[in-house]
Amino acid sequence: MSARIDARFKLLAQEGRAGLVTFLTANDPDYDTSLAIMKSLPKAGADLIELGMPFTDPMADGPAVQASSQRALKAGATLKKTLSLVREFRAQEKDTPLILMGYYNPIYIYGVDKFLTDAKAAGVDGLIVVDLPPEEDEELCIPALKAGLAFIRLATPTTDDKRLPAVLKNTSGFVYYVSITGITGAAIPDPNRVTSAVARIKRHTKLPVAVGFGIKTAADARVIASGADAVVVGSALVETIRNSLDGAGRATEKTLKAVTDLVTELAGGVHSARRAAAE
């Protein structure tokens, strides 16, 4: 349950367009740049924001997101700082939903109850925790729902019709369809397959479906957006950060603009798509 996520998808539906979800890793390449980028995202065209919680061992992520996590950790990232970024972002931006995405161990070590309290207070709307399948719902999903945070689940090509109800049971906010079997930033998904997969998921739920993994360009985003409620782009954005850094891995004056330019471009692609299967 999250008012901001629900309101945002309602607005997108009213406008008859798909949304753009941007993924960036918190504290990449440093705290201040990360905050500046976050603050610029809504204006650049991001409809929802996913903020990665850096982790040393991101098992489901490809090289681009792995590297962004390592940059962030090198710059001193902690879960506490991630929440602080959210707090500062939320002080300025009231409407754009913010979802934390990552792996369970840092949350477990922070303490589940304390984390949920602090995340809610900071202005987090939902959580995506990659290594918590429905089989482990007691760990964080159920407590998160009780605390008023959405728990967004990943559905994948391996999630068949028999398993979908279990995956969707405690899912809220939206469903994140992982368009390929693979890691983030890998192959570009086949649009036809994605469209039929989204339709399949929609037979089981009224929740909006966002599609991610492997979408890199405005053209990709437009094609996928025609069959989904939202499109998630991550690896392409963190790669853009990487390409804008100086030799020592520090942000340059190009960094912020490079990211916002790409977001604007992607938003153009997403927003121009006709929503077909999503209706």
Add this chain to the structure above:
Amino acid sequence: MTTPRPNSLRLGPDEHGHFGIYGGRFVAETLMPLVLELEQAYNKAKDDPAFKKEMTLLQKEYIGRPSPLYFAKRLTEHLRGAKIYLKREELNHTGSHKLNNVLGQILLARRMGKKRIIAETGAGQHGVATATMCANFGLDCVVYMGAVDVERQKPNVFRMKLLGAEVRPVQSGTKTLKDAMNEALRDWVTNVENTFYCIGTVAGPHPYPAMVRDFQSVIGIETREQMLEAEGRIPDSLVACIGGGSNAMGLFHPFLDDASVEMYGVEAAGFGISSGKHAASITGGRPGVLHGNRTYLLMDDDGQIKDAHSISAGLDYPGIGPEHSWLHDMGRVKFLSATDEEALKAFQLLSTLEGIIPALEPAHAIAKVTEIAPKKPKDHLMVVNLSGRGDKDIYQVAERLGGKL
């Protein structure tokens, strides 16, 4: 072997793969259906006499089981205490206990119709074992190995290639075993249709910890029979080294309900626990979640996984099997640790006293035996799992001892 009692310690895990609070299935959704499929397939195979028959035959004819239980006379005389027996797992085909598990998993993969096998490896022993079984059955084999380990375990890298496997050096993270496991998981997520992930230790998502333990339990089952034959009674203590903990679990598990049997797991203390450079997850870590299970892990205050350090690549892992964590919390197994230096000394001691060059991994166990055994009476029967042979380590040891080959 005794049948499990209702309050047995040998009944775990529960249906969700939990040993107390440890274990579980902390994996991405893409893998979840595969993990469930594997569990079903394993449960079916376990109860199928044909599966057991095929495995028993290959254990005998291909691996060379049973491995001897050898009375280490000179080591016993040297330490002037417990009567020390070595369970000679280093005499198995490929030189370690690893093939026990791989044989089981490859037979299972064949039943499941999987044609491509992936594995992670640290010292290379599990990689060699997997490459061996794949060659034997004509299966494709890809082994992920941290780039640092590729460098320090060259003989095993060559062996794997010779056996027809593809060795993929892993450049991410700390370039050791944990990163190799991350990369193997990424491969599995990508190639779900045809690929079987052959995990080398009693860790990972359920059912791996239980399944690998079952395949390794042949060590303890044989030990029981052999000790009964040699001494007319079961051992008084068991000692084994612990990285992920598969050789230790294989030895311990069949004895868990024998309250009189003391069990010692020896972790790698690297440069010493206080140095922070070690691989002793229980002695120097705390419970967390990584690689599909909750267990003791080395990490910082933010839950970021710390680099492990050990002279032994096979112990260089920041975690431990979840069942060990559970047995530690309830006090059934006592966990000790041995430093690089202590292991090196034990490596030489066993070589000169018994004419057996141990792998650096079990050298850690031997190191603690030199402390525990002298405190025990002469009729105390101690079994040490000699989980691997040291041929792979001689270059590294020569370097550390200041010599050159």
